[in-house]
Amino acid sequence: MILLFLFITTVIAFLIFIYSGPQLPAGSDEIIKAVMAEEVVDYSDGEKGYAKNGDISIYYECIGNNKKGSILLITGLNSMLNDWRKYIYQPFVDAGYQVIRFDNRGVGNSDWMGNWDKRKPYILEDMATDGLAILDHLNIPQAHIVGLSMGGMIAQRIAISHSERVLSLTSIMSTGYYHDPELVNVPRRFLINLIRYIIRYGFNRTPENVMKMHLGMRKQLEGNGDYELDVKELMQKSWYEIKSRKGFNPKVRNQHATAIKKSGSRYGELGKINAPTLIVHGKDDTLVKFEHAQKYAPMIPNAKTLFIDGMGHDLPKKYIGEIHTNMLALFSESNAKTGFIKNSK
Secondary structure (H helix, E strand, O other), rough: OHHHHHHHHHHHHHHHHHHHHOOOOHHHHHHHHHHHHOOOOOOOEEEEEEEEEEEEEEEEEEEEOOOOOOOEEEEOOOOEEEEEOOOHHHHHHOOEEEEEEEOOOOOOOOOOOOOOOOOOEEEEEEEHHHHHHHHHHHHOOOOOEEEEOOHHHHHHHHHOOOOHHHHEEEOOOOOOOOOOOOOOOHHHHHHHHHHHHHHHHHOOOOHHHHHHHHHHHHHOOOOOOOOOOOOOHHHHHHHHHHHHHOOOOOOHHHHHHHHHHHOOOOOOOOOOOOEEEEEEEEEOOOOOOOOHHHHHHHOOOEEEEEOOOOOOOOOOOOHHHHHHHHHHHHHHHHHHOOOOOHHHH
C-alpha cells in the first residue's frame, strides 16, 4: 500500500512538474490546425543551390545583387535559414547588397550528418568552412559576415581564422565562450522548460507536436519588451519546413551543442580580429545572457556595441530598424575602409 501511494504521489508530482510550466499561447491548437489545412506558404527566396565542402552539401539561397557587396548570414543552433525572415534581410537587399542565407550542416536541406560520431564530432571551425565553401562556390572573395547566436560564434571563427575573407563582422546575441565557468551558460529556467517541452512533445513526433515543440521553445526566447510572437507566421514557417523541405532533425541539437563545447574559448583570439565589428545583444536575452556580450565585446579591437533593452534571444520587428541602421553603417564604414566599392568597379 505504501509503495502504491509513493508511486501515485510520484506520478502526480511528475505531471505537475511537466504541465505547471509555461503554456503555449492561447489559441495555438486552432492556429496549428488551420495552418495545416491551408496551402503551404513558400518561404524560399532568390537563387537556390548547393555548395560542396568536401563530401558535405550545404544548401543556400542568394538574394539580390552585390552592387555594394555580399552579406553572409549564419544562423544558430538547430535553426534553419528561414529564421532569417524577410523583414530582417530585405532592407539589406533594398540598400544594394546581395544576401546569402544557408542551412548549417545538420539542418534544413543541408546534409544531416548521419555518420556523426561523438568521439570525433565536427566543431565550429568545420562549420565556418561550410560558409566559406558557399562564398567560393559563388566566386565571392570577401563578404560581410553576420552570425546569430551559435552563428555569431562561427562568424567570429571566420574573422579569426580567415580574416582575408571578412569585410566586417556582426555578432548577434552570441558569446566568445559559451561555457565560461564565470558566466551562466544554459540558464536554469530555460533548461527546465526545455525538459518540459521535450517530454510533452518530443517523444511522439507527430507534425502537430513538432510544431508545438518549436513554438514553445521560440516563446522561451522572448525578452521582456513590448512585443509578441507572431504565432501564425511561425507555424506557417514550421509547416513549410515539414512539408516542403526536410523537416526538423531531432539529433542536431546535441551535435551543435557538442560543436560549441568542443570548440572551447575564443577569448585569447578575439584580439586578432581586425575587421570592423558590431556586437548586438538584447539585455533580456533568455539563453545567452547579456553578461556574455559585456565580457567579450571589449576583447575585439574597436568593436562597436548595440545593447537593446527588452530584447531577448530573438530579432523582433520592434527593434529591427535600429539594428539595420547600425549594421548598414558598419557595412559602409568597412566598404570605405577597404575600398571595396572602388575595387569592385
